[in-house]
Amino acid sequence: MNLPLDSIQRPTLLLDESICRSNIHWMAEKARRLGVNFRPHFKTHQSGLVGEWFREEGVSAITVASVSMARYFIEKGWVDITVAFPLNIRESIEIIELSGKADLNILVTMAEPLESFGQVLKVIHRPVGVFIKIDTGYHRTGLTSADNEKIESIINTCRKHSMLTFNGFLTHTGHTYNARGREEIEMISWEAFYQLKSLKDNFDSGPGDLMLSVGDTPACSLLEDFSTMNEIRPGNFVFYDVMQTVIGSCGTNRIAVCLACPVVSKEPSRNEIVVYGGAVHLSKESVFYKGKTIFGLVCSLSAGGWSEPLDDCYVSALSQEHGVLKVSKEVFGLLNPGDLLGILPVHSCLTAQCMGKYLINGNIAELHM
Amino acid sequence: MNLPLDSIQRPTLLLDESICRSNIHWMAEKARRLGVNFRPHFKTHQSGLVGEWFREEGVSAITVASVSMARYFIEKGWVDITVAFPLNIRESIEIIELSGKADLNILVTMAEPLESFGQVLKVIHRPVGVFIKIDTGYHRTGLTSADNEKIESIINTCRKHSMLTFNGFLTHTGHTYNARGREEIEMISWEAFYQLKSLKDNFDSGPGDLMLSVGDTPACSLLEDFSTMNEIRPGNFVFYDVMQTVIGSCGTNRIAVCLACPVVSKEPSRNEIVVYGGAVHLSKESVFYKGKTIFGLVCSLSAGGWSEPLDDCYVSALSQEHGVLKVSKEVFGLLNPGDLLGILPVHSCLTAQCMGKYLINGNIAELHM
Numbered sequence: 116m117n118l119p120l121d122s123i124q125r126p127t128l129l130l131d132e133s134i135c136r137s138n139i140h141w142m143a144e145k146a147r148r149l150g151v152n153f154r155p156h157f158k159t160h161q162s163g164l165v166g167e168w169f170r171e172e173g174v175s176a177i178t179v180a181s182v183s184m185a186r187y188f189i190e191k192g193w194v195d196i197t198v199a200f201p202l203n204i205r206e207s208i209e210i211i212e213l214s215g216k217a218d219l220n221i222l223v224t225m226a227e228p229l230e231s232f233g234q235v236l237k238v239i240h241r242p243v244g245v246f247i248k249i250d251t252g253y254h255r256t257g258l259t260s261a262d263n264e265k266i267e268s269i270i271n272t273c274r275k276h277s278m279l280t281f282n283g284f285l286t287h288t289g290h291t292y293n294a295r296g297r298e299e300i301e302m303i304s305w306e307a308f309y310q311l312k313s314l315k316d317n318f319d320s321g322p323g324d325l326m327l328s329v330g331d332t333p334a335c336s337l338l339e340d341f342s343t344m345n346e347i348r349p350g351n352f353v354f355y356d357v358m359q360t361v362i363g364s365c366g367t368n369r370i371a372v373c374l375a376c377p378v379v380s381k382e383p384s385r386n387e388i389v390v391y392g393g394a395v396h397l398s399k400e401s402v403f404y405k406g407k408t409i410f411g412l413v414c415s416l417s418a419g420g421w422s423e424p425l426d427d428c429y430v431s432a433l434s435q436e437h438g439v440l441k442v443s444k445e446v447f448g449l450l451n452p453g454d455l456l457g458i459l460p461v462h463s464c465l466t467a468q469c470m471g472k473y474l475i476n477g478n479i480a481e482l483h484m
Numbered sequence: 485m486n487l488p489l490d491s492i493q494r495p496t497l498l499l500d501e502s503i504c505r506s507n508i509h510w511m512a513e514k515a516r517r518l519g520v521n522f523r524p525h526f527k528t529h530q531s532g533l534v535g536e537w538f539r540e541e542g543v544s545a546i547t548v549a550s551v552s553m554a555r556y557f558i559e560k561g562w563v564d565i566t567v568a569f570p571l572n573i574r575e576s577i578e579i580i581e582l583s584g585k586a587d588l589n590i591l592v593t594m595a596e597p598l599e600s601f602g603q604v605l606k607v608i609h610r611p612v613g614v615f616i617k618i619d620t621g622y623h624r625t626g627l628t629s630a631d632n633e634k635i636e637s638i639i640n641t642c643r644k645h646s647m648l649t650f651n652g653f654l655t656h657t658g659h660t661y662n663a664r665g666r667e668e669i670e671m672i673s674w675e676a677f678y679q680l681k682s683l684k685d686n687f688d689s690g691p692g693d694l695m696l697s698v699g700d701t702p703a704c705s706l707l708e709d710f711s712t713m714n715e716i717r718p719g720n721f722v723f724y725d726v727m728q729t730v731i732g733s734c735g736t737n738r739i740a741v742c743l744a745c746p747v748v749s750k751e752p753s754r755n756e757i758v759v760y761g762g763a764v765h766l767s768k769e770s771v772f773y774k775g776k777t778i779f780g781l782v783c784s785l786s787a788g789g790w791s792e793p794l795d796d797c798y799v800s801a802l803s804q805e806h807g808v809l810k811v812s813k814e815v816f817g818l819l820n821p822g823d824l825l826g827i828l829p830v831h832s833c834l835t836a837q838c839m840g841k842y843l844i845n846g847n848i849a850e851l852h853m
Contacts, residue, residue, distance in 0.1 A: 181760075203494075398763065
C-alpha cells in the first residue's frame with residue numbers, strides 16, 4: 116500500500132489490495148480443496164475492479180443481492196449470476212431483459228409470484244434458473260423443509276413454464292451472526308445441511324442434479340466440511356470487518372477496508388477525539404465488543420497502511436457526519452486536529468455502500484449504484 | 485400528490501411536496517413571529533429543489549453539515565452559509581476557495597486549528613465568520629461555558645487574523661433527542677440559552693452584536709420563546725420522521741417522506757411481510773416505540789399518497805436489502821407479492837442520504853453527493 120495521506124481531505128474508504136486478494140485466494144482455494152463450487156456474493160464490494168481479482172482466482176459464477184447489481188456485473192462481463200433475493204415481480208421485465216445477456220438464477224419463497232413471472236416469460240431469451248429459498252433457522256424469509264406442499268407447488272410452476280428451470284434449494288444461515296466461535300457455527304450449519312440434504316433426497320426425482328447452495332461468511336470461514344452441499348456463496352469475507360472478528364470468523368489482520376478520518380476536535384475532559392466520519396460514512400451498525408456497544412475500532416495510519424487496532428480505543432457514538440472516539444490517554448496526547456485516524460468498520464458491506472467508492476493504491480474505484 | 489404506483493419497481497423515496505412546504509412555512513412563520521433569525525439546516529434534504537421551497541418562504545441564510553454540502557448549495561445560488569461542523573483544516577484550501585463565492589461561517593472548538601487556518605488565509609477573498617461551538621450538555625463536541633481561557637484564546641486568534649471575524653456562540657442541544665415531550669425539552673433548552681446568554685454578557689465587549697445560535701428540531705418545534713437567542717437552525721423538521729413523533733415534536737401527519745417498497749414474500753407462521761427495502765435504503769437507525777425496537781412504521785399507498793401508519797404494523801428487522809415487517813393479521817391477509825407498502829423512516833436525514841434521490845410529483849430530484 117502506498118497511501119497518499121496528505122491528499123486525504125475527507126472521510127475516505129481505504130481498500131488494502133493485498134489483504135483483499137489474500138482473502139479471495141484463501142476462500143477460492145478452500146472451496147477447491149473441499150470440492151464445493153464457489154459462487155461468491157458480490158454485495159459486499161459491489162466493484163468491477165474487485166470482481167476482476169476474483170476472476171483471476173478462477174471464479175466465473177457469482178451471487179448478487181438485487182437485479183440492479185446483476186445489471187452492473189453483467190455490464191462488467193459476468194454471465195452466470197444468482198440473484199439471492201426473493202423474486203420481485205415489479206422487476207420482471209428487467210429480469211427477462213437481463214436473462215438475454217447472462218445465465219440468471221432467481222430465488223423464490225412462494226409459487227404465486229413465480230406464476231406471475233412465468234406468464235410474462237414469453238419473450239425470454241434463455242431459461243431462468245429457480246432456487247427455492249429454505250429457512251433453516253434464521254427466520255428472515257423462506258419455506259421450511261417441512262413445507263412439502265408449497266415446495267411441490269413451486270416445482271410444478273417451474274415444470275409448467277418451459278423457460279423456468281428448477282435448480283434446487285438455497286439457504287442463508289444468517290443466524291450464525293448471533294453465534295460466537297466455531298462450535299456454535301458448526302451446529303447451525305450442520306442442521307441447515309441436514310435439512311437441505313433431506314429436501315434433495317425427497318425432491319430429486321431424476322439424476323441427482325438438484326443443487327444445494329449455502330452461504331454466510333462465518334460458516335465458510337470456519338467449517339471444513341461442505342461435502343453434502345454443492346456450492347458456497349460467502350460475501351463479506353472479501354473485506355471482513357469488526358463484526359466478523361467478534362463472531363470469530365477472522366482476526367483483525369484480515370480486515371481489508373478502513374475509513375480514513377480527519378481529526379477535527381479533542382474533548383480533554385472525556386478523552387474523546389471527534390473525527391469527520393459519521394453515520395453517513397460508516398452506517399449506524401454497531402456490535403457488542405468487550406462489554407460495550409461500539410461503531411468501529413481505531414487504527415493509526417501511515418503511508419504503508421493501517422495499524423492493528425489501538426488498545427482501549429473505539430468509536431463510541433456516531434451522528435450524521437461526526438464520529439466520537441473514546442481513546443486511551445496516551446493516544447489522546449498524541450493526536451491533534453488535522454491528523455488522520457483509521458476506523459475499522461463494524462459492517463463492511465454497509466460502509467462500502469455508504470461510501471460508494473474506495474481508494475486503492477492511490478486510485479479511486481467507484482462502486483455501482 | 486399523484487403517485488405513479490405502477491412505475492415503481494424498486495425502493496423509492498417519496499416526498500410529499502405539500503406536507504414539506506407546510507413544514508417549511510410553519511417554521512419560517514414561527515421564527516418571524518418569535519423575532520428570531522431562521523437559518524435552516526439543509527443536511528436533512530440536501531436538495532437544490534427543496535432549497536427553492538425555502539427561498540420562496542423568504543429564507544436566504546442556511547446551515548450545512550460539511551464543506552462539500554456548502555459547495556453544492558453555493559452552486560445552487562446560496563451565498564450566506566454556516567458550516568456547522570468543527571473546522572477540518574484538511575479542507576482549508578477548499579474553504580478559502582468557497583469563501584470567495586459566499587459569506588461563510590465556520591465552527592471551532594479549539595484555537596490551534598483556527599490558527600493553522602488563519603495562516604493559510606492570505607489568499608482569501610472576504611472575511612470568514614467564526615462561531616465558537618459550546619457544549620451545553622449534549623457532550624459530543626464543544627467548549628463549556630466555563631472554558632473562559634480557551635474561548636479567549638479563540639477570540640484572540642480571530643483578532644490576530646484580519647480575515648477572521650468572531651461572530652458569537654453556537655450550540656446544538658442534541659440531547660433533546662433523548663427527551664420526551666415539551667417539558668423536558670424546555671428544561672434542556674432554557675439551560676442552554678442561559679449558558680449562551682452568560683457567554684454573550686461576558687465576551688460582548690462592543691455594541692452587543694455577538695450572535696447566539698441554537699438548533700435542533702425538537703426545541704424549535706415545541707418552544708415558544710427564543711427571545712435571548714439570535715437565530716435558530718433546525719433541519720430535520722423539513723421532513724420530520726418517526727423519531728420526532730416519539731420525542732413529541734410532531735404528529736405522523738407531518739412526516740413528508742415515505743419509502744415505497746415492493747412486497748416480495750409473506751411468512752404466514754409469523755405474520756411477517758418481507759419487502760425490498762433494507763438497511764441500504766432506510767439506514768439502520770432504530771427507535772424504541774411502544775415497547776419495541778423498530779426501524780420504521782408501515783403505511784398503505786395510493787395514487788394520492790400514503791396513509792397514516794397502520795395499527796400494529798412496524799419494521800422489526802433490516803438486513804442489507806430486506807425489510808422484515810411485523811403486521812396485523814388483517815393487513816397480512818390483504819397483501820401479496822408485487823404490492824407496494826410505504827415505510828415512514830425512523831431518521832429521515834439518514835434515509836435521504838442512503839437513497840440519494842426523491843420522487844416528487846412523479847419527477848426524480850437528485851441530492852448532491
